[in-house]
Structure formats: C-alpha cells, structure tokens
Amino acid sequence: MEQKQVETGFKKLSEIDGRAGEEVYERLQKISPFMADYLLGSFGEICSITDIDNKTREVAVIGACTALGYAIPQLKVHIHAGLNVGLTKEEILAIINTMSAYAGFPATLNALYAAEEVFKDEGI
Amino acid sequence: MEQKQVETGFKKLSEIDGRAGEEVYERLQKISPFMADYLLGSFGEICSITDIDNKTREVAVIGACTALGYAIPQLKVHIHAGLNVGLTKEEILAIINTMSAYAGFPATLNALYAAEEVFKDEGI
Amino acid sequence: MEQKQVETGFKKLSEIDGRAGEEVYERLQKISPFMADYLLGSFGEICSITDIDNKTREVAVIGACTALGYAIPQLKVHIHAGLNVGLTKEEILAIINTMSAYAGFPATLNALYAAEEVFKDEGI
Amino acid sequence: MEQKQVETGFKKLSEIDGRAGEEVYERLQKISPFMADYLLGSFGEICSITDIDNKTREVAVIGACTALGYAIPQLKVHIHAGLNVGLTKEEILAIINTMSAYAGFPATLNALYAAEEVFKDEGI
Amino acid sequence: MEQKQVETGFKKLSEIDGRAGEEVYERLQKISPFMADYLLGSFGEICSITDIDNKTREVAVIGACTALGYAIPQLKVHIHAGLNVGLTKEEILAIINTMSAYAGFPATLNALYAAEEVFKDEGI
Amino acid sequence: MEQKQVETGFKKLSEIDGRAGEEVYERLQKISPFMADYLLGSFGEICSITDIDNKTREVAVIGACTALGYAIPQLKVHIHAGLNVGLTKEEILAIINTMSAYAGFPATLNALYAAEEVFKDEGI
Secondary structure (H helix, E strand, C coil): CCHHHHHHHHHHHHHHHHHHHHHHHHHHHHHCHHHHHHHHHHHHHHHCCCCCCHHHHHHHHHHHHHHHCCCHHHHHHHHHHHHHCCCCHHHHHHHHHHHHHHHHHHHHHHHHHHHHHHHHHCCC | CCHHHHHHHHHHHHHHHHHHHHHHHHHHHHHCHHHHHHHHHHHHHHHCCCCCCHHHHHHHHHHHHHHHCCCHHHHHHHHHHHHHCCCCHHHHHHHHHHHHHHHHHHHHHHHHHHHHHHHHHHCC | CCHHHHHHHHHHHHHHHHHHHHHHHHHHHHHCHHHHHHHHHHHHHHHCCCCCCHHHHHHHHHHHHHHHCCCHHHHHHHHHHHHHCCCCHHHHHHHHHHHHHHHCHHHHHHHHHHHHHHHHHHCC | CCHHHHHHHHHHHHHHCHHHHHHHHHHHHHHCHHHHHHHHHHHHHHHCCCCCCHHHHHHHHHHHHHHHCCCHHHHHHHHHHHHHCCCCHHHHHHHHHHCHHHHHHHHHHHHHHHHHHHHHHHCC | CCHHHHHHHHHHHHHHHHHHHHHHHHHHHHHCHHHHHHHHHHHHHHHCCCCCCHHHHHHHHHHHHHHHCCCHHHHHHHHHHHHHCCCCHHHHHHHHHHCHHHHHHHHHHHHHHHHHHHHHHHCC | CCHHHHHHHHHHHHHHHHHHHHHHHHHHHHHCHHHHHHHHHHHHHHHCCCCCCHHHHHHHHHHHHHHHCCCHHHHHHHHHHHHHCCCCHHHHHHHHHHHHHHHHHHHHHHHHHHHHHHHHHHCC
16 A cells, blocks of 8 residues: 555544544554555545445445454444444444344344444443 | 334335345245245334434445345346445446445345346436 | 243243343343343244244254354253253254264364253253 | 265255255265265264254254345245244244344245245145 | 445456456445445555465455355355356365365355356356 | 374474464364364365465465455464464565455454464564
8 A cells, every 4th residue: 555545544433433543544554564554545545436425335344244244343343443433322222133134133132232332431 | 013113114125125126036936935924024114213324234235245246136236226225337337346345246246247237228 | 022022032042041041031121121032022923933843943043053152151042942842952963063064073062062951960 | 975875975965954855965976076965965964863853953054044134045945844844824924024024024024035036846 | 434445345356256346346336335435445455464375365255254154145246256266166165065075065165056156157 | 083193294284384283273173173184184185285385375375365365363373374384474464455456354354353463473
C-alpha cells in the first residue's frame, strides 16, 4: 500500500472505529506490519465508496459479522464503530436480532453476548 | 403459528419482498406447508421490530446473505426487496463490495454475479 | 410472539433443555427481551412438529451445532438437552464423531472438548 | 486404506446410501482413486460405531448437511439414504425444518428445494 | 486504488491466473468497475508479499477455497492458476484430498468435481 | 482402524505435529478412544499421499484452518507443525495474510492472533 493510502485509512479508522479500531492496528503492527498497513489501506479504499454513508456501512458489517459466527472480536469493534457513527443500542440489537432468521439462533445469541459486553464497556 | 401471524407476515412479505417473496412462499407451500407458514410468521415477527426501518433491515440482510456465501437464492430475493424499499443499485453494490473486507472476494464476487442477474431482471 | 406461544415455548424449553435452557432465556431477557421471547416462541413452534420426537430432534441439533463449528455454547446446551431426553453419553459421542466425515476434524474435536465439559458438569 | 476396509465400506455404502452412494464412488474413481477408496474406508469406519443405528446417523447427517449450506449434493445422497434406512418423508422434512432455528432460513430453504427433487426422484 | 496498483495487479493476474483471471476482471468491470479495480489492486498487494512464491500461494488458496465450500467458481480459477505456476494435476488432487480431514467430505467432493471440469478444460 | 494404521498415524503425527499433536491424541483418548485412533488412522492415510511433501501439506492446512474461522485450536497445532517441517515464521504469516483476500479480515486477524501465541510459545 502507498503511504498516503495507509494514512487515509488510519484517519478513517480513527473517525469510524475510534479507539477500538486503533488498538487493532497497534496489535497488528507487532505481529505483521504488512497486515497492519494493508488493513488500513483496504479500509480506506472501502470507505472511499461514497454510495453509502458510515452508518449504512456499519449496519451491513454488524449484520455480516453476526452471520459469520466466528467473527466475534471484529463484531465488537464494529458495535463500537456503529455507536460511534450514530447507531443506537436499540438499532444494533435490532440488526443482530434480524440475523436469527438468516443465520440461526446460535450466531445471533453469541452476537448478543458480545453486544452486551460492548454496551457495558460503553456504559450504556 | 397463529393464522393472524401468518397473514401479517404475508402482508409484510408482499410489501417488502414483492413478487420474489411471494414466489418463495408459494413454492414452500408445495414442499412443506409448515415451513411456508412458519417462515411468514417469523418474517412478520422480525419485521415487527420497529427500531430499524425496512431499508436498514435490507442493508443488514444483503450484507449477511453475501457473507454467508451459500445464500445466493435468498440474496437475490433481498436485492429485489432492497430495490423495492428504496435502496438504489449503487447502494446495493456498495454493500456487497464492502463485504470483500469481511468475508473475502469469493463471497463478494458470487454476490455480484447474483446482483447482476437481478438488475437485468429489473431492467436497471 | 403471542404470550401463549412464549409460555408454551418456556414449558418446552424447561422440559427439553432443562436448567441450561432456562439460563439462556434469563440471560437474554437482560440483553434483549424481544429475542428472549422470540426465541421461546420459535422454539415452541419448532417443537410443535410432531413428526419427530425430542430425542430425534436433539440428534439433528447436536449434529448441526457440531458441523457449524462456531456454535459451541449452543452445542453444550443441546448436549445437556440430549442427555435430558434420553440420549446416552455414548450416543452423543457417536453423533459428534460422525461429523468428522461431514465437517472435518477441527469441528469434531472442538465439539468433543465441549462434550467433555458437559459430561464432567453432569458427573458422567 | 486396507482392501478389506474398502470392501466393508462399499458394502455399507450400498446398504445405506444405495444407488446414490454407489454413483458417488464410481464418479470419484475416475477423478481420484485415492479419494474413492479413502471415502469408502472412512465411511466403513464411521459406520462401525454401533452406539447409534443407521437411522440415527442419517438424522444427524441430514441435519448437518442442511446446516453447512453448501453441501447440497451430499444432502441429496443422504436424503436418499435416510429414506433407504426407514426415515419417512415427514421425518426428513421435520429435521430440515428444525434447522431453520440453528442455521437460518436460507440454509433450510435450499435444503427443502433439494429434498423436493429427491422426493420427486423417488416418486413420493 | 492508484492506477499504478491496478496495472501491477493486472500484470500479476495475467501472469498467475492467466485467461481465467482476466475473464473475472472483464466480467466485474461490467458489474462494478470499483470492484474490478479494487480486486486487482488487492491482488497486486497480496502478490507483493515475497515471503512465499506463486506456487506456495496457490497451494494455500486451493486449500482455502476447497474448505470454504461455497467458493467453487474461485476454486476453478485457482486450479487453472495452480497449473499455470507449475503445480501438477497430482499435487492439486493431493491438496484437495487433504482437505477432507479439515473440512469434511462434502467440501472435498465438490472441489474434486470442480477440479475434474478444469482438468477436462485444460485437456489433462 | 487397524492397529498398524494407528501406529503409522502416531509416528507421522509425532514427526509432523510434534508435541502439540501428541497432546491432542492424549486428550482425545480420555474423551473418545474411537476418535483418538480414528484421527490417527486418517492422519496416516492422508500423509500417505506422497504427491505433496509435509511442507506443502501444512501450507494448505494453515490456509484452510485460517479460512474456516472457527478452527483456531487446530490452526495453532498446524502452525507448530509448519515450523516443525521447515516453514519459517515469515512464510506462515504470508500464508495467513493471503487469506484476507479469500476469507476476509476477521478470519485473518483471528489467525494472526493465534500465530502470535504460537510464535511466543516457540520463542521466535
């Protein structure tokens, strides 16, 4: 990735995912500097799609991370992100609950347990 | 499911998923009348969550059906539904493209191929 | 869900999943009362299918939760449930072991580790 | 695999999966003789677990192949197998429908469409 | 993505995936020009990791596309790519067969059927 | 499995997966002696495919266990195994990072966190 892309990605990451996103970046830098920068660059590119706003993007990502079942740490980052860009606790619960019809109750329940932790962490 | 729930679900299905949704119901009635009614009842219940609107719900569902990888027929129904409740072609492509970061390119590409078919079908 | 469906669901949940199921319900009520009731209602509906008995249903669910790979907390609940409705420890191990052919050894091994915990918990 | 294991596996395959299973074996022999024999040997080993009978095993496998979402060709073989070892059409539909709670409606619906084909094929 | 990244990606795509890769790019350009370019740019970045060679990368990708279960069109592209960078038919079958232990027989069998088509297509 | 297959499998397991593999076997023996022996026998059979060497096999398995998302304990065993048969830390990171394009960032990041633990454990 070009240095400029990494910087744009970091700015977007801070703006959308806040501290939770920055922690992912810092952790990755110690394991794989390539992935740290590549993730940022890709994130910046994805965020450059202006056909949907940050809120809409987080709705899709929270849905997808719930449905995948194994993406719990990333779901938590994106619940933080969702709150950060203006989704309410109620909207996030509604998105996760909707997934019960598409990915079943196990995926939904594990996502709700993750959401509970994030809400506690955010004091809401 | 209570008869009333099935009826509410059918009304919601027609309103949101349109003809594509009704065809699923009709097909299921021939294979498993239980599932046909249970699906409608569940759909009605999920749609009774008013914390998110139809558009937001379809954003999450299109994201999730893309990420699951194997839910192509259901993704098509929900791309129809998304258009039906006001999502644009560009917004739907943006949601699917975002998934490349969360579920990889194979899931995203197969979803784009499905979207292409639906857009052709809708003449857009 | 209608109040009657929730009540029927709770009775079924207590009967089949026992205390492990009730704990899921209680936990969900604190996170999302909608999901707590919706899960019960759906569970009651699924259990109203009388073409298979409780034992057969748990065989299928233990198989599926093993194969999904990420549904470990739910697998534990259903191993408790399986024992509760008359499956033996040996039958449950046989179901999980069969999954090695259909979902691979990682899914099977993680399920066996979960089963070990439940068996210890049940003192068998 | 030892020749004896392959032979035992083939006998079990014919007995349980019938013609649908034999066709898989014949097709594999042309692509990968190793896999053809390895599959038979493994199948024989799995079937040597006598803690569950053929019917119970097929219940678990039909549940799992439904939940996996992408295992449609194998699901068809095992619906044939299920019928072969004494499961009724109604029981098979009940197993698949149960999966809607554990793996969501997309996986369930695609499994029902597969079941419809097998039932037509079997003239039931 | 920067124009230079897209160009580097296209060169890498032609070199590794050959005509099968170029067809994916051309198809994507008609559905989503963003994704067409983003895929190329990402591919170029991934290929810039010089710690593994093209052959090793294709081994991992063929393994992963087999295990995912739903990535059959992409598996075909990468079987073409694998042959292109020097993997033999026997090596590709060995990679796919190994997956039976990690993702089960359904994923493996569907991958073998896909491999059969590619080998026929390549006249080997 | 024949006793001879189990013994061959154990020898292969010790040679390739080292102590991490042996621990899996010992743990399984306490939960399900059938699975302990069946796993060894299958492992021996898979390793009898001489078209690829141990290193190539581990490349595919590390890729697949990353892509599956839920196979973290098994991924750790195979990162140990990879190091054991001659893969470097850099090669393993490159394999995992490549998966971001095929299975998305959540699967990749969770695999990197697992790799970090194994590398720490190995003192590299």
